Structures are given as structure tokens and as C-alpha cells.
Amino acid sequence: MIKLKYGNTNTFFIPGKSGGLLVDTDYAGTLPAFFRAIKAAGIEVADITHVIATHYHPDHMGLIGQLQAMGARLLLADVQRECIRFGELIFARQRLRFTPIDENRADVISCAESREYLRSLGIAGEIISTPSHSPDSISLVLDSGQCLVGDLEPLSYLAGYEDNAALKADWERILSFKPARVYYAHANEGIIPS
Numbered sequence: 001m002i003k004l005k006y007g008n009t010n011t012f013f014i015p016g017k018s019g020g021l022l023v024d025t026d027y028a029g030t031l032p033a034f035f036r037a038i039k040a041a042g043i044e045v046a047d048i049t050h051v052i053a054t055h056y057h058p059d060h061m062g063l064i065g066q067l068q069a070m071g072a073r074l075l076l077a078d079v080q081r082e083c084i085r086f087g088e089l090i091f092a093r094q095r096l097r098f099t100p101i102d103e104n105r106a107d108v109i110s111c112a113e114s115r116e117y118l119r120s121l122g123i124a125g126e127i128i129s130t131p132s133h134s135p136d137s138i139s140l141v142l143d144s145g146q147c148l149v150g151d152l153e154p155l156s157y158l159a160g161y162e163d164n165a166a167l168k169a170d171w172e173r174i175l176s177f178k179p180a181r182v183y184y185a186h187a188n189e190g191i192i193p194s
Contacts, residue, residue: 001146001183006030006037009059009185012148013041017122019049021075023140023148024185025063028091028098034063050075050107050121054150054185055137058087065099074106075117079129081108083136111138128173132166139170145180154187 004011007026011034014021020043026034038045051068052075053061068074076084084101091098109117114127125142133151140148152174153167161167174182175192183189 001142001144002041002043003183004034004037004041004043006033007059010183011037012183013038013043013048014123014142015047016118019121020047021118021121021123022048022051022067022072024054024060024150025051025067027059028062028096031063031066045070048072052076052127052138052140053080054139054148055134056080056083056086057134057151058090060150060185061087061101062091062098065101068102068105069099072105074101074103076106076108077114077127077129077136077138078108078110079131080136080138083134086136130170130173132164132170139174141174141177141179145178146183147174147177147179147181148183149174150185152184154184155182155190155192 002013007030009024009026011025012023049072051064051072064074088100111127111129118125125140127138127140130137130139130152137150152170155171158171179192181189181191
């Protein structure tokens with residue numbers, strides 16, 4: 001897995017045997033910085049066959065439409081479908097130039113189907129719904145022990161949330177996979193104590 005930082009959101013590229021998955025993109029307008037970041041990491045645009053957003057806030061999905069226009073397919077969890085236009089509405093209000101997401105270039109799957117779908121890319125892992133941040137939030141748990149959680153509140157903050165049953169449930173679900181390392185969209189990665 002390769003971490004790309006070209007804006008405010010950590011983006012991750014996961015190479016597979018039959019395709020490469022980009023997890024999250026930054027805000028609309030960051031395409032030149034994105035190109036510089038992938039060039040520095042030795043990634044070609046053609047290596048990015050699929051893209052997924054951990055959720056559809058504008059700082060996680062701003063380049064999806066442009067990447068689709070370059071050939072990438074959107075991997076969309078069914079729990080995200082109702083929220084897919086959320087970030088685009090913000091870009092329109094801010095009068096930012098952006099390329100809308102093309103739902104015809106999306107593969108909509110359930111989280112239960114995700115392991116098989118990722119396996120078709122040569123990636124071992126699965127997508128789980130972690131809705132405590134937003135209803136469309138998902139996390140990607142890889143069999144390698146790596147877990148990408150987007151904007152989920154860090155595990156180290158969990159003790160400070162006495163009345164947040166949804167956040168606790170999300171972390172219990174993630175920890176059931178026994179990940180070794182967690183990667184956040186806006187924080188440094190953390191090691192999970194065994």
C-alpha cells in the first residue's frame with residue numbers, strides 16, 4: 001500500500017494483481033498535485049483501475065469524476081449510494097470546477113460482496129460499514145492487517161466518548177478483524193496494541 005499526500009486528505013493506493021484501488025481523493029481542483037504525487041510514487045494513471053471513497057464528503061471524493069474519465073471504475077458500496085452527490089452539491093455552491101461522478105462507470109456492491117469483488121482485483125480484504133462519522137462511511141480492512149478508516153474518530157479517543165454507542169460499535173467491528181495498523185484520512189497511522 002502506498003500513502004499519497006497531496007492535499008488535506010491522506011489517499012492510499014493499493015496495488016492488486018489484476019488492478020489497483022485508490023482509496024479516497026482530495027478536494028476538487030487538486031488534480032495537478034495528485035499527478036505530482038503519483039509520479040513521485042512511481043504510479044501511472046493506468047495503474048488506478050478502481051477508486052473508492054470512504055465517504056462522500058468533498059475532501060474525499062473531489063477527483064472521482066476526473067479519474068473515471070481517465071478510465072477508473074468507481075467501487076460504490078450500496079450503503080453509500082444515497083450520499084454520492086453530497087460533495088458535488090458543495091462544489092457547485094462554491095462554484096468550483098469539478099467533473100461529476102458518472103454512475104454508469106460505477107460498480108455498486110454490498111459490503112457482503114466486497115471480499116469477492118476485491119479478490120477479483122487481486123486484493124485480499126473487505127469493506128465494512130462504519131457509519132458513526134456519516135451514514136455512508138465505510139472502512140477497508142485488508143487481510144495484511146492494514147485498515148483504512150477514513151474520518152472515523154481515532155481509537156485512542158474512544159475512551160472520551162462515553163455516550164457514543166455508534167462509534168464504539170464501529171471500533172468493535174473493526175477490531176474483530178484483528179488489524180495491526182490503522183490508517184486515518186487526517187491523522188497519522190496507528191498501531192493496534194495486541
